[in-house]
Amino acid sequence: MCAKISSLDRVIGxxxxxxxxxxxxxxxxxxxxxxxxxSMNCRGSAQDGLASVLSAIEALFVQDAASRKKIHCIGICAxxxxxxxxxxxxxxxxxxxxxxxxxxxxxxxxHSSHVKVDNDANAGGLAEYLWGAGRGFRNVFFAxxxxxxxxGIILDGKILHGRTGSAAEGGHVSIDLNGPLCNCGKKxxxxxxASGTAIAxxxxxxxxxxxxxxxxxxxxxxxxxxxxxxxxxxxAAEAGDPFSLEVLDQTLEYLAVxxxxxxxxxxxxxxxxxxxxxxxxxxxxxxxxxxxxxxxxNSRYQEIPIVPAHYGENAGIAGGAxxxxxxxSL
Amino acid sequence: MCAKISSLDRVIGxxxxxxxxxxxxxxxxxxxxxxxxxSMNCRGSAQDGLASVLSAIEALFVQDAASRKKIHCIGICAxxxxxxxxxxxxxxxxxxxxxxxxxxxxxxxxHSSHVKVDNDANAGGLAEYLWGAGRGFRNVFFAxxxxxxxxGIILDGKILHGRTGSAAEGGHVSIDLNGPLCNCGKKxxxxxxASGTAIAxxxxxxxxxxxxxxxxxxxxxxxxxxxxxxxxxxxAAEAGDPFSLEVLDQTLEYLAVxxxxxxxxxxxxxxxxxxxxxxxxxxxxxxxxxxxxxxxxNSRYQEIPIVPAHYGENAGIAGGAxxxxxxxSL
Numbered sequence: 097m098c099a100k101i102s103s104l105d106r107v108i109g110x111x112x113x114x115x116x117x118x119x120x121x122x123x124x125x126x127x128x129x130x131x132x133x134x135s136m137n138c139r140g141s142a143q144d145g146l147a148s149v150l151s152a153i154e155a156l157f158v159q160d161a162a163s164r165k166k167i168h169c170i171g172i173c174a175x176x177x178x179x180x181x182x183x184x185x186x187x188x189x190x191x192x193x194x195x196x197x198x199x200x201x202x203x204x205x206x207h208s209s210h211v212k213v214d215n216d217a218n219a220g221g222l223a224e225y226l227w228g229a230g231r232g233f234r235n236v237f238f239a240x241x242x243x244x245x246x247x248g249i250i251l252d253g254k255i256l257h258g259r260t261g262s263a264a265e266g267g268h269v270s271i272d273l274n275g276p277l278c279n280c281g282k283k284x285x286x287x288x289x290a291s292g293t294a295i296a297x298x299x300x301x302x303x304x305x306x307x308x309x310x311x312x313x314x315x316x317x318x319x320x321x322x323x324x325x326x327x328x329x330x331x332a333a334e335a336g337d338p339f340s341l342e343v344l345d346q347t348l349e350y351l352a353v354x355x356x357x358x359x360x361x362x363x364x365x366x367x368x369x370x371x372x373x374x375x376x377x378x379x380x381x382x383x384x385x386x387x388x389x390x391x392x393x394n395s396r397y398q399e400i401p402i403v404p405a406h407y408g409e410n411a412g413i414a415g416g417a418x419x420x421x422x423x424x425s426l
Numbered sequence: 427m428c429a430k431i432s433s434l435d436r437v438i439g440x441x442x443x444x445x446x447x448x449x450x451x452x453x454x455x456x457x458x459x460x461x462x463x464x465s466m467n468c469r470g471s472a473q474d475g476l477a478s479v480l481s482a483i484e485a486l487f488v489q490d491a492a493s494r495k496k497i498h499c500i501g502i503c504a505x506x507x508x509x510x511x512x513x514x515x516x517x518x519x520x521x522x523x524x525x526x527x528x529x530x531x532x533x534x535x536x537h538s539s540h541v542k543v544d545n546d547a548n549a550g551g552l553a554e555y556l557w558g559a560g561r562g563f564r565n566v567f568f569a570x571x572x573x574x575x576x577x578g579i580i581l582d583g584k585i586l587h588g589r590t591g592s593a594a595e596g597g598h599v600s601i602d603l604n605g606p607l608c609n610c611g612k613k614x615x616x617x618x619x620a621s622g623t624a625i626a627x628x629x630x631x632x633x634x635x636x637x638x639x640x641x642x643x644x645x646x647x648x649x650x651x652x653x654x655x656x657x658x659x660x661x662a663a664e665a666g667d668p669f670s671l672e673v674l675d676q677t678l679e680y681l682a683v684x685x686x687x688x689x690x691x692x693x694x695x696x697x698x699x700x701x702x703x704x705x706x707x708x709x710x711x712x713x714x715x716x717x718x719x720x721x722x723x724n725s726r727y728q729e730i731p732i733v734p735a736h737y738g739e740n741a742g743i744a745g746g747a748x749x750x751x752x753x754x755s756l
Contacts, residue, residue: 177724177726235588235589249691251581251586256581256692257693258565258692258693258694259565259693259694259695259726259730260693260726262693262724262726262727263691263692263693264691265690265691265723265724266690266691268690268723269687269690269691270601270683270686270687270721271600271601271602271603271614272601272602272603272604273601273602273679273680273683274602274604280723281720281723282686282720282721282722282723285723349603350603353600353603356600356612357599357600357687358691360595360596360598360599361579361593361594361595361596361599361688361691361692362586362588362593362691363587363588363589363590363592363593364588364589365589390611390612391600391612392612393595393598393610393611393612393615394507394592394595396507396589396590396592397592400589
């Protein structure tokens with residue numbers, strides 16, 4: 097716990113991914129004042145992976161020497177599954193060097209700081225609640241729509257962790273029990289229907305069925321169906337391409353059904369969508385909201401806004417930093 | 427708030443339905459020590475409806491005169507939509523006499539008691555948490571499967587109310603965006619797939635398609651397809667009727683998908699199933715759990731038990747009483 101950290105202190109946020117570590121010094125208003133980036137060595141030993149994290153933190157102190165003695169908490173967004181209560185990383189598929197690795201304790205050995213660890217969507221949701229698009233609300237549903245779909249649920253100002261810290265796997269809520277198979281083994285998860293990857297896959301499948309209708313999209317992909325990406329779908333749709341508009345339209349419908357389910361269960365005060373594909377869908381938030389209202393049981397839910405995330409690329413750094421402030425007087 | 431009510435005090439729980447009012451005096455261990463029943467006059471004026479509630483309470487005091495001065499809180503399960511914070515009943519379809527009716531305040535006028543109001547599934551979940559199958563857990567998912575499907579979510583010992591008190595409409599989580607139309611206007615809600623009503627409807631539809639295969643079930647219904655009820659399906663299935671077993675099997679699959687979604691979002695410590703159809707499905711809880719594990723993204727979820735509700739017919743009385751104890755030192 098970082099009970100002594102106040103909103104006046106600066107903290108460090110670290111974002112650990114499969115290929116890189118980003119770290120930043122973040123002030124009490126959620127502003128990233130210094131940041132660094134290092135490559136993540138996750139194919140070697142557990143200590144090699146740790147060394148990548150420590151070197152990203154060290155690089156911050158090189159840039160801002162005065163901070164070394166002033167910073168008392170480090171918050172880390174790490175790939176799950178992990179245990180946010182103990183800071184142990186269990187067995188993330190894309191960071192194979194860590195198996196039951198006590199990341200929080202190991203980092204704490206090298207810095208006289210409290211260390212907190214959580215997954216990126218939980219932490220990202222907390223950062224939005226504290227400093228971003230969720231300011232002023234107590235109950236926030238946050239989703240980051242990118243390669244996959246991650247979600248964080250903030251209830252009464254705290255991350256909903258559930259029994260073992262694994263709650264808020266909202267990307268794997270199924271809205272179609274007969275739908276396509278997700279990597280997770282379930283069918284019809286929103287991740288396999290509406291993530292960036294899924295948008296591209298559905299466009300590719302549709303192109304294979306009727307290539308003549310998708311000429312415009314195919315051009316953007318240099319004539320190669322397998323090169324179609326979600327950004328190309330969005331670009332062609334923006335230019336009025338009916339084929340790409342259909343792919344996008346189906347995506348909006350999926351998201352509306354999914355968010356309707358979330359709202360029926362949780363009735364949050366605000367829905368925040370981030371991530372690369374989330375950002376891309378921003379022009380269509382109003383349409384998602386309109387459709388979501390038809391997929392909610394209660395007319396009172398119509399007032400729940402869908403808004404874009406405040407943090408973009410630096411969501412992981414801000415999220416890590418936010419972990420330091422949770423449980424504080426903020 | 428009933429902050430002064432302790433687990434040593436007796437309280438009154440009232441269960442208001444479309445046709446009857448049940449009321450009970452409940453002790454601090456959740457035992458119903460006295461109970462009464464009155465008819466609910468919900469077609470007249472708002473005051474007529476109120477009079478039904480008051481007369482059920484009055485009947486309790488007639489049976490147990492000593493309680494009149496000792497009871498300081500009345501908790502009421504009422505049909506939603508309602509506002510649990512103010513105790514106002516908004517516009518329940520099956521209790522047309524109350525429109526924006528301040529039920530808590532009106533009852534409080536007649537009794538020098540605190541009065542709390544909530545919907546039956548929220549209150550029922552709280553009673554299970556305090557005194558029933560959820561004892562010892564802090565995070566409980568409760569579902570009452572009957573004519574419809576209602577749900578209550580207890581997080582950290584408190585009802586999850588959401589923004590306006592309308593959260594936990596879990597019966598209207600859709601698991602099939604192309605599924606049958608629910609009364610609520612959504613498609614593929616678990617209520618339209620797996621409630622008692624839905625089990626009967628699916629059996630009837632299946633009988634219409636292949637009457638020769640459903641002879642055994644049809645016999646139980648006196649030869650009339652439209653008389654098939656969910657209890658008959660369960661009975662025929664128990665006797666080994668393949669036709670009815672198929673209907674039941676599909677129900678278990680729907681419930682598994684739905685509970686998998688709930689677990690992926692909330693990771694509760696326990697799942698409690700009650701209601702008439704819930705009770706009927708009790709022999710199959712193990713099978714639901716086995717299948718649910720395939721519809722959950724995380725292997726750690728496999729340890730989340732599915733258990734039967736402790737309260738049966740009196741869930742509403744116990745639930746009302748439980749409302750009095752929430753926020754207390756219990």
